[in-house]
Amino acid sequence: MTTAPAETAFHIQEPLWKIRLRIAWKGLKQSWALFTENKIGLIGLGIILFFGLMALAHPILMHTVWEPNIYDPFIGNDPTILQHPSPPSARHLLGTDPVGRDVLSQLMYSTQSEFILGLLAALVTVTIATSVGAISAYFGGALDAFFMRLADLINILPFIALLVVLTAFFDFGMIELALLIGILSGFGGTTIIFKAQALTIKVKPYIEAAKVAGGSDLHIIFRHIVPNLMPLAFLNMMFTVTGAIFSEAALSFFGLLNLRMSWGIMINTTQAAGYLLGGWKYWYLIVPPGLAITLLCSAFYLVGRALDEVVNPRLRRR
Amino acid sequence: MLKYIANRLLQIVVTLFIFFALTYFILDAQPGDITLQYVNNPKFTKEQREALRRRLGLDKPAYVRFFQWMGNTLRGDLGESYQYRKPVMDVLLERAPRTIFLFLTATLIEFFVGYWLGRVLAWQRGTGLEYGITVVGAFFYTVFTPWFALMMIYLFGFTLKWFPIGKFLDVNLWRTAPKGLTANQIFINLLVTMTLLAVALVVVYYLTRRMNPYRASLIRWSALIGGAAIAVGYWAASPVAKYAGDILYHMALPIIVLTLINFSGTMLLTRTTMLETLREDYIMAARAKGLPERVVRDKHAARNAVLPVFTSLIISLPFILGGGIITETVFSWEGLGLTLLTASTTGDIPLVMGSFLFIGTLALLAHLVADVAYAFLDPRIRYA
């Protein structure tokens, strides 16, 4: 990476970062072309965008059309309706819940936190897994053995059971849950995947070249190995988001999390108030949140699969 | 091979120990203890609470208690459930067969269906069918399970009334049961039947593995159907047929739901690994030998593609078992998962520990069994 002499020698007007950016941009464009070939991935992306818009629209609606007293996701109540829950109407497109709160508003409000939860968990997972995977692969030896045994151990734990026990006995909110999921899956199975990939990068000639050029271990790991793990990381984030949203919903459904509102809580509220046994009649209490969880999870999963075909040339058609 | 198994066993024992320790200390670190439940109870004085703490051994340092607990556990004494006022071991031994039977059946069916569909899917690359099945598969793979289970109960239980709702048996029917007959006996006997059937099928598979795939698959299917017929016949003729039938009837919907939730993971992975396997040179070689497409697909591609799929099944076993908490809860199926959940929410620590331990041990054992089975599938490991 001898940047300065190169610039003077070839009279390159553009600064290096611009060139890097252009190369990255070109790579992105190619990947995008590959990605768009896969209709399934586009469907997923569409769904994610839809939910993203929902999350953004909520605060706007609350400030404009929606009367806060009526539509607040926590304390709203519509006095003009006598009996709650009430089925969908023009005022409440998805009806109201047993306490009289607007279901649509709750649904949209929760979308924000689902995104935050999912992305935070994914970020933590991937950060841990890339660093640990790269370090394990690069140094090998005892360090590697330790991290791999740890990953095996975490892999064997019944994940959901562990979450149930932990959340039942400790006070967990959204952030804590995201961190926990991120740490568990980051040190767990994900690491193994990343290490395997890092091993294939480690033997590439440019790593050797960097070593000969006197690059320090850390420099090689974070400048050369980690960047090459990025596509895999990006792909893996999608799957982690799915897992995180699912876990949150399941734990909320059991009433184990300390949250004010989420899709899982909406189902939990319905259950706690005894409307689950009412069958189809109260569909508007259970179908929207359930479907939302499912759709968003599928969407991230589908995008992940499509990315897999971009990243993994062995899956491509030609 | 024996060395391999011994190695795995050792690994499992070490893992179990770490697992136990982890469980113990995590729960030990939770704020307060059981005696806090009585803080607001005016009948309980502080002294009485202290006495209770001493009786429960809560005054000793954590590591002492851990080794005591460990020793007791190894002797099969998991303490007494606060909730049921009887030994945790008894509670769990009663519930474990239900969980094992449900999940063993569901996992076997799931794997079989997923693998079969995935194989078809890989061969249909680029067709509309492939897109359709992939999208549906992704839906099932990521569907919010409690919600999906509820929807299924609404549909098949409430609306269509095809299947019973909740519980694992019909209480009214069982009132008339002969004295001494417990549901557990039936669960255990069903488990034994199924294990025998599974072993028989594995033997048939092994014996036919080198045959021409057409003949092999014919023999395998007849063995499956024949074996199932014999098992059903045996149970139908037994005096407790009515009761076993009742249990199976209650189990049908949970199994359908579990299969639907889990098959797609196997299916989608089988497709992926099949597509990767198809690029291998030995597949080209098999084609070059003039083998028919079906033989190339089933005998060579699918046989190799099953290896990573099986590995992933091994990895997901603990997850499937843990996920059982959800299914068991929604179906009020009183197995280990539901026990863990209720014990957790009521603060019944000995029972939490016990059921967590059971689930973990089960997961580990399933892991071990699957590992050994894998070694039989892959000669590179078998003869390593």
Add this chain to the structure above:
Amino acid sequence: MAEKPLLSVRNLTMIYKTRKGPVSAIDDVSFDLKRGESLGLVGESGCGKTSVAMALLRLLPDNAQITGGQILLDGTDLTQLSEDEMQHVRWKRISMVFQAAMNALDPVYKVGDQIIEAIERHERDIDPAEARRRVEALFKLVGIDPKMADRYPHEFSGGMRQRAIIAMALACNPDLIIADEPTTALDVIVQDQVLRELRQVQKQMGMSMIYISHDIAVIAEVAERIAIMYAGRLCELADAVEIFKRPRHPYTVALMSAFPSIVGEKRPLVALGGEPPDLLFPPPGCRFHPRCPRALDICKQQQPPFEDIGGGHYLACWNPAPMVEVQS
């Protein structure tokens, strides 16, 4: 000349359809192969040698398409056969030793069983014991301990795997064996052994062989006739001695000069500049013209015909190198 060739490839043309457009991997390739004859196919990496081999077996990837020409095996056009009929040609009539033979054995089956599988496919009612005996005989022939038939591929060394593949290719006594760089993965000594054995067995059993390599030294050892391929086309085809003595095509001349003459004659070294062309956008006219030292104007516009210039020496060039008779 009078004898009817076993294999006659006529104007074979094949493309790979890719995202960027069609890759013209085989263009207008014609050659004959007599019974018992061994033909060497030489060319740089990526010139389409493997594609020719795969086209003969019709084992092409999904995106490949034969757009013209015929492959006549004993007068039957293979390009017209149904997939089912083609399966009976594979291995029974034409077998192949793969370029990546190291990985051509299925890891989960015993090596012997994989050979028996091929035998049983083409000889339906063969007695299993007979098939087994044949495998053992083949193993002996290629120099592997017959007991190894009950081992799995991962227990074989690279050289043994290669030999096992050769044994497999011989199993059904085919009319033609295609060997696609079968020795590239081996070290030089083993390479030489395997090569010699292959040649010996082929002669012994009277099969025809197409031997593919980018290494003309290797070809010189095994082939009676040699075809030179460049960028999807044949440029020259003649008896081995003829090619070495009197190369006419500028590309052949360049190849030969890079190779220390086996006939002792010193030739001026011809350096080839430039890169082989991208087959997505092959140059018009003669595909060699951008690198050709003898290129004329016509070369850039018109494709030279691939014609017999006498005595079974085929050539495609507008301005061939002068005939320099080499005394031997």
